[in-house]
Amino acid sequence: MNQPHQNLEDTxxxxxxxxxxxxxxxxxxxxxxxxxxxxxxxxxxxFIAANQRYDGSLAxxxxxxxxxxxxxPQGFRDKRVLLKPNMxxxxxxxxxxxxxxxxxxxxxxxxxxxxxxxxxxxAPGHVRDTEMALAESGVAAALAEANVVFAxxxxxxxxxxxxxxxxxxxxxxxxxxxxxxxxxxVSMPKMKTHHWMGVTASMKNLxxxxxxxxxxxxxxxxxxxxxxxxxxxINASLPSLLTxxxxxxxxxxxGPILGSLKRMGLLVMGANLPAVDxxxxxxxxxVPERVPYLALAVNRLGPIDESRIDERGEAWREVASPFEVLxxxxxRQLRRDALGLSVT
Amino acid sequence: MDWKRDLxxxxxxxxxxxxxxxxxxxxxPTALAGIALCAVGELDHAQRAGNWxxxxxxxxxxxGVSAAQPTPCWPTSLAILMWKAFGEGNxxxxxxxxxxxxxxxxxxxxxxxxxxxxxxxxxxxxxGWSWAADTHSWIEPTAMFVLALKAVxxxxxxxxxxxxxxxxxxxxxxxxxxxxxxxxxxQTLLAHxxxxxxxxxxxxxxxxxxxxxxxxxxxxxxxLASEPTxxxxxxxxxxxxxxxxRPAEADSWLSAVYERVVSQEVSLYTLxxxxxxxxxxxxxxxxxxxxxxxxxxxxxxxx
Numbered sequence: 001m002n003q004p005h006q007n008l009e010d011t012x013x014x015x016x017x018x019x020x021x022x023x024x025x026x027x028x029x030x031x032x033x034x035x036x037x038x039x040x041x042x043x044x045x046x047f048i049a050a051n052q053r054y055d056g057s058l059a060x061x062x063x064x065x066x067x068x069x070x071x072x073p074q075g076f077r078d079k080r081v082l083l084k085p086n087m088x089x090x091x092x093x094x095x096x097x098x099x100x101x102x103x104x105x106x107x108x109x110x111x112x113x114x115x116x117x118x119x120x121x122x123a124p125g126h127v128r129d130t131e132m133a134l135a136e137s138g139v140a141a142a143l144a145e146a147n148v149v150f151a152x153x154x155x156x157x158x159x160x161x162x163x164x165x166x167x168x169x170x171x172x173x174x175x176x177x178x179x180x181x182x183x184x185x186v187s188m189p190k191m192k193t194h195h196w197m198g199v200t201a202s203m204k205n206l207x208x209x210x211x212x213x214x215x216x217x218x219x220x221x222x223x224x225x226x227x228x229x230x231x232x233x234i235n236a237s238l239p240s241l242l243t244x245x246x247x248x249x250x251x252x253x254x255g256p257i258l259g260s261l262k263r264m265g266l267l268v269m270g271a272n273l274p275a276v277d278x279x280x281x282x283x284x285x286x287v288p289e290r291v292p293y294l295a296l297a298v299n300r301l302g303p304i305d306e307s308r309i310d311e312r313g314e315a316w317r318e319v320a321s322p323f324e325v326l327x328x329x330x331x332r333q334l335r336r337d338a339l340g341l342s343v344t
Numbered sequence: 345m346d347w348k349r350d351l352x353x354x355x356x357x358x359x360x361x362x363x364x365x366x367x368x369x370x371x372x373p374t375a376l377a378g379i380a381l382c383a384v385g386e387l388d389h390a391q392r393a394g395n396w397x398x399x400x401x402x403x404x405x406x407x408g409v410s411a412a413q414p415t416p417c418w419p420t421s422l423a424i425l426m427w428k429a430f431g432e433g434n435x436x437x438x439x440x441x442x443x444x445x446x447x448x449x450x451x452x453x454x455x456x457x458x459x460x461x462x463x464x465x466x467x468x469x470x471x472g473w474s475w476a477a478d479t480h481s482w483i484e485p486t487a488m489f490v491l492a493l494k495a496v497x498x499x500x501x502x503x504x505x506x507x508x509x510x511x512x513x514x515x516x517x518x519x520x521x522x523x524x525x526x527x528x529x530x531q532t533l534l535a536h537x538x539x540x541x542x543x544x545x546x547x548x549x550x551x552x553x554x555x556x557x558x559x560x561x562x563x564x565x566x567x568l569a570s571e572p573t574x575x576x577x578x579x580x581x582x583x584x585x586x587x588x589x590r591p592a593e594a595d596s597w598l599s600a601v602y603e604r605v606v607s608q609e610v611s612l613y614t615l616x617x618x619x620x621x622x623x624x625x626x627x628x629x630x631x632x633x634x635x636x637x638x639x640x641x642x643x644x645x646x647x
Contacts, residue, residue, distance in 0.1 A: 091534060126523045128484070129538050131573040155363035155370070158413065174413075195529055213370075213409050214416065216475025216482065217523050224456075224479055258531045326529060 044272030044302055045069040046279045047312040050319050052248050052267050058106035059113075062244055065269035066110065068312040071242070077115035079183040082151070083107055085246075086189045086205050089126035089257055090137035096249045096261040099188050101142030103246045103267070107188060108148045121178045123153035123208050126257075128217055130154060151178040154212040165236030167296055168229035170221075173237055174214045184240050185209070187273060191247035191264065191280055193255035193323050197227060198291050198334040199284060200256050201277040202243035202270075206234050228292035235273060235301055243276050244269050247283075252323035266319060278304035279311075285322030286334045287341070347602050348622055354610070355381060355619050356389040360396040361612025362410075370410045371397060373613035375422035380619035382429035383627040391438075394430045397423045398442050405445030406453075416476040417453070420446050421488035425628065428495045447496060450489055451503055455481025465527025470510040471503075481507075482524035483514050483539045487546035491628055494549070511543050512554050519559025537567050541579030545628060548586035561587055569593075574601050578617035585626040598622050 047065035052058065067073075085099035108118045120143060124133040130152045134140035143150050156176035163172045179185065189205035197204060207219055207230075215221045222230040235241065247266030251259035266283070270276035274297040278288035288294045288304045298304055325331045332338055359381065360374040361367075378393025400411045407423040408414035424446045427439035455474035460467070472486030486507050493504045516526055520535025521543050527533070540560050547557060564580045568591060572580060581594050591597075598621055605614055620627055 089534060089536075127536055127538070129536075129573055129575040132536075132538075132576050135573055152363070155367070157368055212475075214413070214476070216416075216479060217484070218482075220474065220479035220482070221476045254529065254531050257534065328529065 042303055043308050043310060044270060044275035045310040045312050046268065046270040046272075046276050046316075048279070048283075048314040048316060048319060049267040049269075050265055050314045052265050054100050054102040054248060058103055058267070059109045061267055062103075062106055062269070063110045063113075065244070065267060065313065066242070069270050071271070073114040076111055076184070079116050080181060081111045081116040081118050081184045081186060082178055082182040083111075083118060083120045083186045083188055084205065084209055085120065085122055085137075085139065086208065086256075087122045087124050087133045087137050087139060088208065089124070090133045092136050092138070094257075095138070096251050096259075097190065097192070097255075097257060098137045098139075099190050099246045100248065101138045103244065103248070104139060104188060105142050105146045105148065107186060107244050108146060111186075116184075119149050119151050119178055119182075121151035121153045121176070121209070123176070123211050125208055125212070125218055128154070128212065151176070153178060153209055156211065158211055158214060161237050163233050163237055165229075165233030165300070167232045168225040170225050170230065170233060173234060174211060175209065175238075176211050179209045179238070182239055184242060185238055187241060187243040189243070189245055190251065190256075191245050191266070191268070191284075192251035193253060193259055193284070193325050195254050195256075195326055195328070195331070197231075197293060198286050198325065198331055199277065199281045201245055201280045202241075202273040203231050203235050203277050203293060203297070206238065206241075207231070209238065210234070228296050231293035232296045232301065235297070241273055242269075242271050243273050245276065245280060247280070250323070252284075252325070254326055260324070262321075262323060264319070264321065272302040274298070274302035274304050275309045278306075279309060279316050281334075282306070282316050282336075283320045285320065285336050286325075287336055287339060290334045347599050350606075351602060351615060351619055351622065352381075352384055352386065354606070355612070355615045356386060358612040358615060359389060359393050363613045364611050365609035367611065368410060368412070369396065370613075371400065371407050371419035372409070372422055373611065373616055375419060375426040376616035376620060377612050378426040379422075379429045379627055380616050380623065382426070382433045383620070383623040383625070385433065387430065387433050390426075390430050390433070394427055394439055397426060398439060401442055401445065405447070405449035407446065417449070418473065418475055418485045418488065420450055420453075421473070421485070421492040424450070424492035425488075425495055428492075429627070443496060447493070447498070450492065451501070453477075455479065455486070457481075463529045464525065465532075466525060467510070467513045470506060470513060472507040472510040480524075481510060483511065483521050484523070484542050486510055487539075487542040490546040495628070499549075508547065508550055508552075511546050512552060512556065515543065515554070515556035515560055517556065518563075519556055519561075520563040521560070535563060537564065537572050537576035538579045540564055541576075541581070541583030544583030545579075545586045548629075561589055565589070565591065568597070571597075574605060574614055575617055577601060578621035581621040582626070582628070585621075586628070590626075595622070 047068045049061045090098045153176040158174040159180035187202040187205045194200040245268040250262045252262040253259040281288040359377040360369045362370040378390045381390035406417035407420040458468040472481035473489045521539040522533035568580045
């Protein structure tokens, strides 16, 4: 018979000692109660690295970036770190849709170097054949070569977690075992436009921790409950979060699936996901305050106001380059230039 | 040992089972394995699948995704198919009560229709089946329920007919299926093998001259020649076999995949898909002439 599913409320969460050990990261927003992050730690750091290439020294950049936003390596020793790339609907003909395998492997190298137990996990949102998603994205071959374990989050046992965000009507979420048991989840999105939300980055990428076997392909339960609301709720309900955004080869136009390649050469990192996504929106020429899920996250999950975000590495204005968005009313209102604001 | 015999042997030992070799038992892999075991006459072993599914069936007739998760209930369709296949193979009425309860649940369950929207290409008012309760209808669960209802002789039921219309409506203009959308904000979505295969299975036997069906079968033939992964290969082959277009190379493709997957730990889900795609006869043919006792169209169409 099946093992009974877990209740996440009963599983151990980060204790005070762990938080102290990872104090640098906590400065970026890792507090025990995610709902209080924005209130008690109103500032956040975001690191931007420019001129990055997939065949470059990505691990060194990621290590530098994480340290710059406050990560303390000793805090990751023997911790379970789940890397969550974006593999929504991979096809080898559109590699700019999904997180590049080189970035995933480089992140694994960094966290392993800090003594963490690293797993890569994803619940592809539009395809049931996860083996296909792994093959088409190139992730299968890269993980095999790096000897990194992959967890198919679509089909794992699940644990129930109360909805700590309470922006949607959902009472809670079913999280796969690898998510429920992780000490840290590292959202590793592709920097893309999104034809409904304007931008998809670290927060929206976490839709992909929910199992299709419960939520469907697509995860229609979430859509019906409200996309902005459920993005905030999922982020508020997960264990401690970090993000490493693949902004090297990006997608503009009709993202997140059918858009065009836009080369940016960026890696963006942080421990406060709204702050990182707000910075990415600015780089793309969008107004973060008008992105529905970022507007909901303000004062709940973290800051998106520029004055509350400490820039590390490059300044966003130095790397900004407006992304094409579809000419639709709900997207037009997101553009900085449409509001008469400078885009760089 | 011949690889097909080895496959059946592994299947016998693994049922009931799950999506991972060491993972918990789940309804979809167990039902698919049961159907495959029925197809090769291994009824004693298939019965283990049937009994497992019967044991987790809820009082309302639905079958959840696992024993621990009684919802969502999309595997109810596969349980019907498995129990029906067992009854056919055994020439008996085993599980008839389970089937009747499951059908009652299936006919009452409806995907959520939406008003027509200008930026969405498909007909959002058509009702099929959804992955989770009170959400929109999508191709794969709808195709699974169409197969189940056809298997028990309800091919002409109004729910089956509407679902068939939905499957055709969701085909992409040049053939193939996305997970369920067709055109969004003016762009045609990407086709994938697995949903296309399932849609073609659901549309088998339909007298429908829509060119998108022929285009979809052509799409499957093209894609299967380019070494797809296991589930895609199996569903693609089943979709073609349902239309009597199983490629001559099918067994060699399956043999190569089998050799690869058994070199590591292999799940019941993978074994079951391979066994279904390997079957000498297409294992999910509509059986409109052999409806279960008490399952006449008339009876189920009554309010």
